[in-house]
Amino acid sequence: MENNLTLFNTLSRKKETFQPIKPPHVGLYVCGPTVYGDPHLGHARPAITFDILFRYLNHLGYKVRYVRNITDVGHLENDADEGEDKIAQKARLEEIEPMEVVQYYTDRYHNYMQALNVKPPSIEPRASGHIIEQLEIVKEILDKGYAYEKNGSVYFDVEKYDKDHKYGILSGRVLDELLSTTRELEGQSEKRNSFDFALWKKATPTHIMRWPSPYSDGFPGWHLECSAMSAKYLGNEFDIHGGGMDLLFPHHECEIAQSVAAHGNTPARYWMHNNMITINGQKMGKSLGNFITLEEFFTGNHKLLDKAWSPMTIRFFILQAHYRSTVDFSNEALQAAEKGFQRLMDALQQIEKIKPGDTTTFDIEHFKSKCYAALNDDLNSPILIANLFEGAKAINGAVAGKVSFTEDDLATLRELMHLFSGDILGLETEDKSDAGDSEVLDGVMDLLLQVRQQAKKAKDFDTADRIRDGLKALGIEVRDSKDGAEWEVK
RNA sequence: GGUCGGUUGGCCGAGUGGCUAGGCAGUGGUCUGCAAAACCAUCUACGGCGGUUCGAAUCCGCCACCGACCUCCA
Structure with a gap:
């Protein structure tokens, strides 16, 4: 299949001509939301960016399988040992089941994405539904010697991995530098090195989201779900992996390390990252207290x-800004x-x-x-x-x-x-009037504008302007043209 | 501190070694009873200092400022 599409590949830091592995099929994986809070502006950016890619690839004639996950296991809140699962925390605070939290925010996410005219992906897998697949990867990595078990938890051995392969190919990070910049944060960790990351974590007695495994009752590590689910639905090597720039390190870097360790190759050929949204020049983020949810935007x-x-x-x-620029x-x-x-x-x-x-x-x-x-x-x-x-x-x-x-x-x-x-681009007129009333409204408007037209003919501009101004106050704009007047609900 | 990116006119935001970005706002005009919309015209630019070049906002160097990542984040 012919195309002239070029995409900026974070791996090479260059624009490259897009060539799928098995045309006409294209595998696209994008990191979706962690459903522990209301969808905000930051969720809109990657969803819209990759929606355009999905739509365009389809238009070019490719058969695209677009996988966008729902993270419903929850990443840890803090440093591993003290940390708490975000979703579990929310559930505890609200005294409900974790899956109630997940369901509520997943539904909200879907509703707002639909409002933004973002097409649903082909597959939307949940991390909690792929624990078995994740455990399989843990085992593979352990078998190949790139992970170690400690007190029921399993950690990825970054130092060992770096010797055989190279760690940091995506983000340009160098292990020695990571060592020096993260040393201060190191506590009484089970990890051999601060930059090692969890593949499986043993659950504390109070941790409510947990699954059995050969190592402990626990839950999968931060980065594992994307490796497991992309491999399951798109294969060990697929075309495009996308997500926000903030996920570049460590999330995507760790994903690559896991996949290389388990399957022997980098999971995706093209890595695409959308830039962040800023508000008054500063990144929008929960910790900064300046984030705005989509509901707040739509209601003001x-x-x-x-x-x-x-x-x-x-x-x-x-869309008026390029996806790799901040907006x-x-x-x-x-x-x-x-x-x-x-x-x-x-x-x-x-x-x-x-x-x-x-x-x-x-x-x-x-x-x-x-x-x-x-x-x-x-x-x-x-x-x-x-x-x-x-x-x-x-x-x-x-x-x-x-x-x-x-x-x-x-x-x-x-x-x-x-x-x-x-x-x-998925831009469509927004119908502001209630569909049910539109027939009646059309009739009323026709009548009113006829009356106004008559008034204008009789040079009774007071009446004509009264109608126009009155309608404007109701939010209906009247525009005169040579062929009569038009109106529009504003 | 390390790594990476940015600095464009009133605002947002593209792009490029020499030829109009675009939108919004402003100004003048056409149209109109007056508006609105539309059309035509028009004004405000490329952070600073050097260098390469016939020519740089665009390439290189230095400086200043801003931001992102290095910890969860889209």
Whole structure:
């Protein structure tokens, strides 16, 4: 299968032409959420980034198996010995079953991803449902001598691994430096070295999430689930592994070490990392107290927000920045995104009003190739959007009689605009009116605008303006044009 | 301290060795009864200092500032 898609591979720190291992199949694995809290803006970024990749690969004709996990075992809160499982902690605080916590936040995550028009992955495996697979990897790594058991827990021997393979190929970390920078944190650990990480942890008596194993009643280590589940559903070597930049080290580095130790090869060929979201220039994070949940965004119920911002505004805003750049949130920037998005959506509707002419004065082929070129250049969504605005300009120009399209070219333009903005970027008009009332509303509006038209004819502008201003106060915008008035619920 | 990345006009945000990014905001105009929308035109740039080059915002060096990772995080 032919494509010109290039992707920035964190492993090589270069853009590389994308070539799947077994075309037309593509295996894509993305680290999903840990479901112990409400979904926030940070969850939206990778979900949307890899949604675009998923949609585009499908468009190119690949058969994509997209696996995005749900982490429901919970990582440890602190240093291993003192640490507590996040989900278990939440469950204890709320006096419910851990799986109730997991179910609640998983549902919330799904609802908000749907609102953002993020397509569900092909498979969404849960860590808790793959304990057996994880234990198999623990055994393999132990058998091959890259792990050791201590008091019922199993740790990965990074030093030994580093001698035979190289630890740090993804993040560029050097073991000696890690040793010197983490020495202070070392306590009375069971670990031989501070940078060793747990493959299996023995549960303390109060730890409620636990499973039996040959080593102890316990739970799998921090990084193991992704190795186990990606291998199970995509094979020991698959095409693309994605996630947030914050997962690059140690999470993905450890994943690579585990997979190499167990299976002999790096799990994925291409590693893609989306950058972080910042708020007023600073990373959004729980510990910084500046994180905003998606619910807060959609309702405007947060002290940093001037008003509610719709899911599509947020999607559009995120796509206006390249996925490897940080994107800074502010009310001013969101306002600009909201208006820009509206302009694009309005233009898409205006296509239907264009009357075909004898000639075409817009270079559609050039437009098309520029759009593909943008996507092929490491999913450059901001450039694609800039191109779509050029399309929008041509559409508006045609409505204004300054640009002309033949019937065929008009159909092509319509198709391309919908393809790139709708199918690939997933941008869709948000219906703000209640669907059930729309028929009645349409009738009422027609009537009102007829009355207004009559008033205007009779030069009774007081009445005409009263209708327009009154509707505006109700959130309905009236726009006059040569062929009569249009209206829109704002 | 180590590693990596960034610094673009009022705001957000692309990109590139010489040719308009784009959106939002502003200004002037067309259209309109007036608006709105749309269209046309237009203004604000590439952190600082050196170097390479015919030419650098774009490549190199130094400096300043900001951020990320090194601990859970998307």
